[in-house]
Amino acid sequence: MVILIGTAVVCSQLGGQVRRQARLAQANADRNGAIAGFARLLMGINRREDLWALLAREIARLLDVRTVVLAPDMPGESGRRLVVKAAVPAFDRLDLIDGVAARWAYDTARPTGPGSDAMAVSEWQFIPVLGGNVAHAVFGVGREDARMALTGAQEPLLASLLDQAGLALARIAAEEDMLALGKVQERDRLRAALLSSIGHDLRTPLTTVLGMLRAIRPETARQQAQLDSARGEAERLDRFVANLIDMVRIETGGLERALEPVDLNEAVTAALDDLRRVLGAHPVIVEVARDLPLVMADPVLLHHCLINLVDNAAKHGRADGPVTLRARPAGEGLALAVLDEGPGIVAGEEQRVFGMFTRLEGSDRRGGTGLGLAIVKGFAQAMGMEVAAANRAEGKGAAFTLLIPSENLRQVDGAG
Numbered sequence: 025m026v027i028l029i030g031t032a033v034v035c036s037q038l039g040g041q042v043r044r045q046a047r048l049a050q051a052n053a054d055r056n057g058a059i060a061g062f063a064r065l066l067m068g069i070n071r072r073e074d075l076w077a078l079l080a081r082e083i084a085r086l087l088d089v090r091t092v093v094l095a096p097d098m099p100g101e102s103g104r105r106l107v108v109k110a111a112v113p114a115f116d117r118l119d120l121i122d123g124v125a126a127r128w129a130y131d132t133a134r135p136t137g138p139g140s141d142a143m144a145v146s147e148w149q150f151i152p153v154l155g156g157n158v159a160h161a162v163f164g165v166g167r168e169d170a171r172m173a174l175t176g177a178q179e180p181l182l183a184s185l186l187d188q189a190g191l192a193l194a195r196i197a198a199e200e201d202m203l204a205l206g207k208v209q210e211r212d213r214l215r216a217a218l219l220s221s222i223g224h225d226l227r228t229p230l231t232t233v234l235g236m237l238r239a240i241r242p243e244t245a246r247q248q249a250q251l252d253s254a255r256g257e258a259e260r261l262d263r264f265v266a267n268l269i270d271m272v273r274i275e276t277g278g279l280e281r282a283l284e285p286v287d288l289n290e291a292v293t294a295a296l297d298d299l300r301r302v303l304g305a306h307p308v309i310v311e312v313a314r315d316l317p318l319v320m321a322d323p324v325l326l327h328h329c330l331i332n333l334v335d336n337a338a339k340h341g342r343a344d345g346p347v348t349l350r351a352r353p354a355g356e357g358l359a360l361a362v363l364d365e366g367p368g369i370v371a372g373e374e375q376r377v378f379g380m381f382t383r384l385e386g387s388d389r390r391g392g393t394g395l396g397l398a399i400v401k402g403f404a405q406a407m408g409m410e411v412a413a414a415n416r417a418e419g420k421g422a423a424f425t426l427l428i429p430s431e432n433l434r435q436v437d438g439a440g
Contacts, residue, residue, distance in 0.1 A: 155193035274402035
């Protein structure tokens with residue numbers, strides 16, 4: 025009898041273990057099936073809005089809970105307020121405490137609400153949705169009766185589902201970046217093609233006009249003044265066309281350079297000679313010592329840099345104010361500055377003035393095409409130099425400086 029009772033007890037325990045293992049195996053199978061089914065649904069998602077709706081709907085169905093997804097108004101703008109992107113049952117906003125809890129989860133990338141160590145007073149449990157280790161949204165679960173939203177067995181399933189969503193989100197973000205990059209590249213290609221077409225279509229007739237204007241010999245002082253005015257405007261248009269073509273060369277990587285030793289005095293004199301009509305009544309002050317080292321530069325690119333900087337100073341400086349060209353040692357290198365006496369540059373805009381088509385309101389950089397300074401920057405960098413903009417330390421006006429590093433300098437034979 026004792027043996028039979030013992031056998032019955034052992035069989036009963038074994039049967040219980042088998043039943044528990046069977047239930048555990050079924051639960052694991054259900055969980056794996058849920059994850060696999062969710063992953064299949066994610067494969068067809070390529071928009072954030074669709075992902076949020078799928079998250080709220082499927083997790084509400086699988087876990088029998090209320091769900092909500094919150095994300096910034098615009099993707100990638102972490103400082104913006106969180107808004108409800110999807111919810112089951114549908115609603116459009118959280119109360120104050122729940123909103124603070126959601127924001128905390130988003131900012132810290134840590135769970136909040138019941139069962140966590142932060143904002144336990146909230147009725148919702150919020151978990152950050154991570155994509156590439158960055159929180160892109162917050163997922164909330166809750167119940168109508170304010171009980172704990174998840175059981176111990178449900179928490180691993182939710183974590184797995186949100187991990188899957190994070191991978192999908194990273195994929196969507198990468199696709200968005202590629203699409204945005206493609207649009208930018210196409211826009212830049214079309215812009216370069218347009219600028220190149222305009223520049224080359226204008227260059228041929230403009231060359232003819234300039235040649236004819238230079239060949240005309242006036243018979244009266246009035247004709248001379250009219251001819252000077254026409255030549256000045258034609259030369260200004262020629263510089264504009266040259267700037268268009270140069271900008272295309274910079275943007276398309278077609279810029280060729282041939283560095284050779286250049287005398288700064290000669291380069292400055294040549295630029296000023298080409299701009300004598302533009303300078304007009306502006307007094308020109310040249311402070312370039314004769315014993316400076318030679319500069320390793322492309323003569324043509326350096327000439328364009330100086331022309332654009334001097335033209336910029338004449339255009340935006342005081343009407344009868346001086347234009348100063350000053351060369352000074354700068355550390356082991358050299359600094360060639362072009363200074364005007366205009367209103368100067370608005371604080372904080374010193375880098376933006378070199379942007380393509382940039383004309384700043386509230387400063388002396390309002391007029392012009394917005395190409396000249398962008399070309400100076402592109403040409404300077406092609407020669408291994410930099411260019412900087414600032415307001416003058418003494419007096420009023422702007423200073424644009426070509427910064428020539430020591431490796432671009434060559435001492436003249438016999439110089440110290």
